[in-house]
Amino acid sequence: MRVKAVIAYDGSAYRGFQKQKSTRNTITYAIEEALQSLQIEAPIVGSGRTDAGVHATGQVIHFDLPPFWTDLAKLKTALNRKLKEIRFKHISAVSKDFHARFSAQKRRYRYVFKTSEVSLFEQKYISSYTAFNAEVLKKTLQIFEGEHDFDLFHKTGTVTHTTQREIYTTEYMQRGNYHYIYFQANGFLRSQVRMMVEAAMACASGRLTEEALREQLSCLKRHTHRLAPPEGLYLAQITY
Numbered sequence: 001m002r003v004k005a006v007i008a009y010d011g012s013a014y015r016g017f018q019k020q021k022s023t024r025n026t027i028t029y030a031i032e033e034a035l036q037s038l039q040i041e042a043p044i045v046g047s048g049r050t051d052a053g054v055h056a057t058g059q060v061i062h063f064d065l066p067p068f069w070t071d072l073a074k075l076k077t078a079l080n081r082k083l084k085e086i087r088f089k090h091i092s093a094v095s096k097d098f099h100a101r102f103s104a105q106k107r108r109y110r111y112v113f114k115t116s117e118v119s120l121f122e123q124k125y126i127s128s129y130t131a132f133n134a135e136v137l138k139k140t141l142q143i144f145e146g147e148h149d150f151d152l153f154h155k156t157g158t159v160t161h162t163t164q165r166e167i168y169t170t171e172y173m174q175r176g177n178y179h180y181i182y183f184q185a186n187g188f189l190r191s192q193v194r195m196m197v198e199a200a201m202a203c204a205s206g207r208l209t210e211e212a213l214r215e216q217l218s219c220l221k222r223h224t225h226r227l228a229p230p231e232g233l234y235l236a237q238i239t240y
Contacts, residue, residue, distance in 0.1 A: 001065045003072065004094045007031075010085035011055040012124040012231070018049045027086060031061070034082040038075070040065060047100045047238045048107060051191060053230030055125065058108075058237040062100040106168065106239035109193045111181040112232045126178070127232030129201050134172065137204035141170035141181065143213060144196055152216045153196060154189035155227070163189060182236075197228035 009027055017027040031044055042064040050056060069075055072091045079088050097103075113127040147166040154163065171182040181200070183193055199216070202208035202224060212223040 001067075001070070002062060002094050002096050002098055003065055003091050004098060004100065005061050005063075005088055005092075006090040007059050007061060008057045008087045008089055009055060009059065010124070011050060011053050013085040014052065016050060016052045016054075017046055017056075017059070027059075030083060030086060031079075034079050035063065037082060038069070038078055040069065045100045047104050048188070048235070049190070050233075050235055051194070051230055053124075054233045054235070056235040057110075059235050060100050060104070060238040060240075062094065062098055100238075103240055104238050105186070106184055106237075107187060107235070108182065108184040108237040108239070109188070110234045110236040111193070111197050111228065112234070113179050113181075114177050115179070116177050124231055127229045129179075130205060132201060132204035133206075134174070134204070137181075137200055138172050140200045140203040140210065140213065141172060141183075143210070143217065144183070144200075145170055148217055149219055150189055150192055150217075151219050152222045153192050153199075155191035155195070160189065165189065165192070191227055194227040194230065194233060195225070197233075198226045199224050201228070202226075 014027050014030070015023050015025045019026055019028045028044060028046070040063070044061045044063045047060040072093070076088045076091045111127070113129050115129055115131055118126050118128045144167045147164060149163050150165050151163040165185055165187055167183060167185045169182070169184045173180050181197055183196065199208060199213055203210060203213055208224060215221045216223050
């Protein structure tokens with residue numbers, strides 16, 4: 001039986017989602033080790049990778065269960081007892097052709113930051129930026145909407161057949177002292193969201209012009225390659 005699981009995790013505890021040769025401290029390794037302890041040998045497949053320090057509230061994975069595992073509620077409880085900083089929110093049976101990555105239609109990321117001091121208890125989960133113009137930020141985020149070649153908006157090492165992506169919606173909102181940026185797209189390149197957030201905030205604080213941003217988005221000239229801090233980024237939702 002193939003199952004789909006929605007998981008949340010504290011990315012500050014791991015070196016990223018994907019397996020790596022240099023470390024076992026990854027989300028994938030931790031989950032697969034927990035599965036193996038329950039006699040489930042199948043590898044997991046995620047909807048996408050997240051960098052070291054990046055969190056998730058709605059990551060989706062799939063894996064195949066042996067015939068003797070039929071009680072999904074029991075499986076969820078057993079996994080949550082074994083894992084630290086990773087939480088299985090839902091596990092459900094899906095068809096054999098379901099694929100966590102290739103079946104996904106939309107991906108939504110949330111970025112959270114403050115302009116006031118981040119407390120000791122927030123520093124792993126919220127980023128910090130200096131004062132900015134909210135109206136300029138909203139306008140800047142809209143520049144990313146639509147289909148673009150994001151060749152100058154990703155980290156090197158991206159393995160993909162194309163750097164074209166379509167951003168469906170962007171959003172900025174403030175609630176109390178907390179600021180939120182949202183991107184929803186058909187997919188994202190490696191560190192693309194963090195680079196877009198940093199570029200948008202640079203425009204909103206007067207460190208980067210709209211013209212320069214448009215030049216980079218048109219692949220004419222790179223003006224910035226900086227990444228927003230990972231602490232504020234969350235993989236929020238996958239739509240199928």
